[in-house]
Amino acid sequence: MGSLVLEALVKRYGASTAVERVDLDVRQGEMVALLGPSGCGKTTTLRMVAGFITPSEGRVLIGGRDVTRMPPYARDTGMVFQSYALFPHMSVAQNVAFGLEMRKVGRAERDARVMEALRLVQLDHLADRLPRQLSGGQQQRVALARALVVNPAVFLLDEPLSNLDAKLRGEVRMEIRALQQRLGLTTLIVTHDQEEALTMADRLVVMEKGRVRQVGTAEQLYEDPADPFVAGFVGRCNLLEGRVEAPGRFRTRAGDLLLCQAGGDAGEAILALRPERIALRAGGEGPARLAALTYLGAQTEYHVDFGATRLVVIGATPAAADPLRRLAAGDAVTLVWEASAARLLPAAA
Amino acid sequence: MRPADTRRWLLHGSIAVTYAVILAPVVMVMVISVFRQEIVSFPPAGFTLEWYVNAWARQEFARGFATSFQVALLATLIGVPLGTAAALALQRSRIRGKAALNTLLLGPLAVPGVVAGTALYMFYLRAEFWIDRDITATLQGLVAAHVLLTIPWTVRLVSASLAGLDVSAEEAAANLGARPLTVFRRVTLPMMRPGIVAAALFSFIQSFENLELTLLLVGPGRTTLPVAMLSYLEFRVDPTLAAVATVQILLVAVLMLVTDRFVKLSRVV
Numbered sequence: 209m210g211s212l213v214l215e216a217l218v219k220r221y222g223a224s225t226a227v228e229r230v231d232l233d234v235r236q237g238e239m240v241a242l243l244g245p246s247g248c249g250k251t252t253t254l255r256m257v258a259g260f261i262t263p264s265e266g267r268v269l270i271g272g273r274d275v276t277r278m279p280p281y282a283r284d285t286g287m288v289f290q291s292y293a294l295f296p297h298m299s300v301a302q303n304v305a306f307g308l309e310m311r312k313v314g315r316a317e318r319d320a321r322v323m324e325a326l327r328l329v330q331l332d333h334l335a336d337r338l339p340r341q342l343s344g345g346q347q348q349r350v351a352l353a354r355a356l357v358v359n360p361a362v363f364l365l366d367e368p369l370s371n372l373d374a375k376l377r378g379e380v381r382m383e384i385r386a387l388q389q390r391l392g393l394t395t396l397i398v399t400h401d402q403e404e405a406l407t408m409a410d411r412l413v414v415m416e417k418g419r420v421r422q423v424g425t426a427e428q429l430y431e432d433p434a435d436p437f438v439a440g441f442v443g444r445c446n447l448l449e450g451r452v453e454a455p456g457r458f459r460t461r462a463g464d465l466l467l468c469q470a471g472g473d474a475g476e477a478i479l480a481l482r483p484e485r486i487a488l489r490a491g492g493e494g495p496a497r498l499a500a501l502t503y504l505g506a507q508t509e510y511h512v513d514f515g516a517t518r519l520v521v522i523g524a525t526p527a528a529a530d531p532l533r534r535l536a537a538g539d540a541v542t543l544v545w546e547a548s549a550a551r552l553l554p555a556a557a
Numbered sequence: 558m559r560p561a562d563t564r565r566w567l568l569h570g571s572i573a574v575t576y577a578v579i580l581a582p583v584v585m586v587m588v589i590s591v592f593r594q595e596i597v598s599f600p601p602a603g604f605t606l607e608w609y610v611n612a613w614a615r616q617e618f619a620r621g622f623a624t625s626f627q628v629a630l631l632a633t634l635i636g637v638p639l640g641t642a643a644a645l646a647l648q649r650s651r652i653r654g655k656a657a658l659n660t661l662l663l664g665p666l667a668v669p670g671v672v673a674g675t676a677l678y679m680f681y682l683r684a685e686f687w688i689d690r691d692i693t694a695t696l697q698g699l700v701a702a703h704v705l706l707t708i709p710w711t712v713r714l715v716s717a718s719l720a721g722l723d724v725s726a727e728e729a730a731a732n733l734g735a736r737p738l739t740v741f742r743r744v745t746l747p748m749m750r751p752g753i754v755a756a757a758l759f760s761f762i763q764s765f766e767n768l769e770l771t772l773l774l775v776g777p778g779r780t781t782l783p784v785a786m787l788s789y790l791e792f793r794v795d796p797t798l799a800a801v802a803t804v805q806i807l808l809v810a811v812l813m814l815v816t817d818r819f820v821k822l823s824r825v826v
Contacts, residue, residue, distance in 0.1 A: 281735055287728075306733050306743075355733075
């Protein structure tokens with residue numbers, strides 16, 4: 209096991225830049241998620257760590273060793289692929305044994321470690337099956353066992369859950385996290401699913417267009433996003449364009465004056481309001497009108513037209529006790545929030 | 558009738574017609590091979606297996622069969638590895654001019670067999686003059702010509718199977734510590750197996766039944782089965798040929814069925 213360090217990693221393809229100066233320090237035993245929409249450079253970054261893509265600039269260090277110019281087979285990373293990438297002509301046990309064979313581990317020890325790894329993912333009873341005879345979830349666990357059995361210095365996961373159905377995804381997510389913590393694996397996971405990243409990783413790296421937007425814990429990213437992209441990507445967020453007039457006073461494009469957090473210089477800015485931090489009251493003299501409401505079981509979601517923007521508000525829980533769900537579209541409403549809930553973000557560059 | 562029924566009826570009907578058109582000649586050949594009369598006519602005057610006996614008794618068919626088998630086997634053994642290597646280069650390497658190379662390798666399919674056969678014959682004559690050795694009417698010359706038949710089929714089939722392979726399985730092997738040659742030997746090659754087996758089968762059949770390309774390249778005593786059949790036809794028209802053809806059809810059918818046991822051909826071709 210070891211730490212993983214990325215230093216000013218750049219990948220260019222001709223004139224276009226896939227990854228633009230990524231710096232990252234994954235501590236021993238830590239799980240970090242690269243999160244972003246498709247094409248943001250997260251997979252390219254992961255593949256540079258695995259050695260399938262050679263960086264244009266920068267360095268990759270695994271356990272303090274510079275591996276930037278090393279071929280994949282010499283890097284000691286264990287990767288789980290999106291498609292699982294099992295060897296179709298080998299049994300489950302042979303798949304898992306492959307890495308040990310390459311490391312010239314003796315027969316007896318190999319067999320013992322294969323069985324141990326399969327027990328870890330609860331597949332020891334299917335050791336002799338071929339991959340195509342297994343379900344998607346089982347294939348996924350074989351891929352996990354195959355990557356883990358060699359005790360890699362760094363564990364890499366490329367969208368490991370995207371081919372599973374929703375119910376299984378939740379289960380496997382917890383399993384992977386439990387394994388990672390139990391074995392103390394230094395892990396880098398790539399995902400476009402914010403929920404996956406929030407629930408599994410110690411820290412998240414939000415990427416967009418090849419750049420790192422923000423690095424932090426789930427709570428840091430949610431409570432204190434650095435910019436409108438992060439605010440909108442991690443959790444849901446209402447974003448209002450306008451300018452800060454005075455400390456705590458925000459004027460929207462439409463001209464409405466809103467309460468916001470103190471701090472921040474006067475000038476162009478974006479006001480970020482989480483849907484659950486807004487309270488809704490019936491009636492009022494303001495411009496807010498209820499546009500639609502959706503009953504979601506646990507709570508009710510209200511869509512409120514406020515000038516030219518539509519805001520999302522999460523109602524009180526439980527939904528059955530929410531007095532506002534009797535409202536109808538078109539009713540006047542009032543939106544209330546605490547100054548500290550309305551965060552000021554830099555206007556999009 | 559409801560529209561859905563009409564549609565289903567039309568679909569099944571057209572499938573039946575298509576199969577009938579494809580299989581009719583094959584079935585006809587098999588039926589004629591047991592007709593008693595020498596000149597094929599309907600209705601049959603009776604049924605007999607004497608044409609099979611005649612085919613067996615005539616040495617040119619047995620010898621033709623042996624030659625065809627030998628040539629097809631050698632051409633397959635030489636052509637399939639060459640074609641596979643070419644397919645790998647086309648699919649996986651970064652060489653320039655892949656499209657041109659691909660067209661060139663598939664070229665023999667586009668050239669009419671008689672034209673290619675004539676060209677080869679003239680080339681062989683010229684080459685014989687240079688190296689002062691027989692090439693026409695030799696086994697080597699015939700095998701070399703038939704390798705040309707097997708390469709395009711192999712390139713097509715193996716390329717198709719390579720294109721369908723999940724490259725990440727090879728990456729996974731590298732990730733687990735396998736060097737490039739080991740990745741190829743342990744992962745790529747086994748995954749290509751269905752394509753290679755299909756290529757070998759079709760190459761063999763192509764070579765075995767080829768007539769046009771072979772026509773000018775055979776010599777006395779070294780005639781392939783199709784050429785022997787054509788020569789027989791010049792002098793006699795009786796169901797002996799149908800009998801020989803039937804044996805050939807059954808042989809190919811058995812070959813395909815046996816191959817299908819190991820590799821699902823429908824998945825490759």
